[in-house]
Amino acid sequence: MMVMVGFLRRSPPLLVKFTLPSSSSKLQHFPFLHFCFFCTASSSSSKQHSFTVSHLVNSCGFSHQEALSTSKIVHFETPEKPDSVFAFFSGHGFSESQTSKIIRTQPQLLGFNPEKSLLPKLQFFYSKGASKSDVVRILVSTPAILFLSIRRMAIDAVKHFPRVLLFDLGTYVESNIKAMQEVEVPRSNIATLLRLQPRAFMVRPDKFKEILEEVKELGFDPSKFKFVQAVHAMRAMSKSTWKRKIEVYKQWGWSEDEIRLAFSKSPCCMMLSEDKIMATMDFFFNKMGKKSSLIAPRPLLLSLSLEKRMIPRYSVVQFLLSKGLIDKDFSLTAVFQSTEKKFLQKFVNAYKEEAPQLLNLYQKKVGDSKNQDCLRE
Secondary structure, eight states: OEEEEEEOSSSOOEEEEEEOOSOGGGGGGOTTSEEOOOOOOOOSOHHHHHHHHHHHHHTTOOOHHHHHHHHTTOOOSSSHHHHHHHHHHHHTTOOHHHHHHHHHHOGGGGGSOIIIIIHHHHHHHHHTTOOHHHHHHHHHHOGGGGGSOTTTSSHHHHHHOGGGGGSOTIIIIIHHHHHHHHTTOOHHHHHHHHHHOGGGGOSOHHHHHHHHHHHHHTTOOTTSHHHHHHHHHHHTSOHHHHHHHHHHHHHTTOOHHHHHHHHHHOGGGGTSOHHHHHHHHHIIIIISOOOGGGTTTOGGGGGSOIIIIIHHHHHHHHHHHHTTOSOTTOOHHHHHTSOHHHHHHHHTGGGTTTOTTHHHHHHHHHHHHHHHHHHHO
16 A cells, blocks of 8 residues: 655654555554544445546556556545546646656545635645746645645744745655665654654765765664654754763863764764763763763763753752762652652652652752843743
C-alpha cells in the first residue's frame, strides 16, 4: 500500500512517501504520524467499477493496470467529478501529464470538489508569494499536501523558512531520505526527524551523505534514534561553529574523549550556544565546586535552565548540606534531572520536620526566576 504521510510541527512541514505493509496492524508502530487515508467505499456494482476503469483509461490517460488499481480506491458513476478535477488543474497551469502524475499518486483527489477542497490550498500558496509555476512544482513533487487543512499546511514553513517553496524536493528531501535508508536508518526515525526537524534534509545530497558517514565514524548506530539526533546536530551548524564549541568544552578541561562521550550520550550538547555552555560549566565548576569532568557522562545537565531549575534546586541542596542532612556526594541527576514532583518528594517534603522553611525557600527562588523572566520581557 502506498501511503502519503504528512509531518507537521512548528517548523516547516514536509511530506514523504513510504511503502508500508498492507496490514493495518503495522500502523501501530507509527503513532506520532498524521496519516491521510482516503478510501471510497467499494461498490457492489460491477457496472460502476467498469465505468471507473473505462473513464480512467479513455479520458485520464491511465494504463489499464493503473486504472484497475485506482478503481479499488475510488469509484464514480459519472464523469463530472473526475473531469472537473482535471479541468481545475488545467486551469491553474498544470499540464495533462502533470495532472495525471498527481492523480496516479493520489487517486482519491478524483472524488474531491475542486472549488471547495483544492482551490483554498492553491490560494494559500499564492497568498504567500508563490507563482503558478512554483505551485505546480510543489504539488507535482508532494501532492499529498492537498490533503492537509489550511490551518495545518505550510504556515510556519512560509513564515519561518520561506525557501522551502523553492527547494526541489525530489532532489533534496527524497534523495536524503534514500541516503538514510541506505545506511539502514529505521523509517520511523526518519519520519520523526522529518516531522521535528525538516530543515535537516534541506542540504545538497552529497553534503548530506558526508554527514551520515561522519556520524557513523563517530560510532553512532544507524538503527538507534540518537543517530538521527547526531545527524541533525551536525547538519545544524558549520564546521567552524562546531570547532568553536569543541574549544569551549576544552577550556573547561574536557578531553577529546570526554567531548565524544558527551556527544554520544546527548547530541544536543553540541547545539547549545557557546554562552549557554560557558554559563552552565561555570555554575558547576565555580558555584558548586564540581569537577567539569563529572558533566561529560551527564551532558543533559548542560541543557537545563540555570534560572528556572538549577539555581532554585541548588539552593535547597545548599541548605540541606549546611544542616548536614545530605551527603556532599549527592547525585547530580537526582537533583537536577528528576521531575518537579520527585524533586520535592526527595529533597523538600522528606525534610519537613528538620527544615519546615525549605519549601518557602525553594518557592522564593523559583518565583525570583519568574520575575526575572518578566523583567526581560
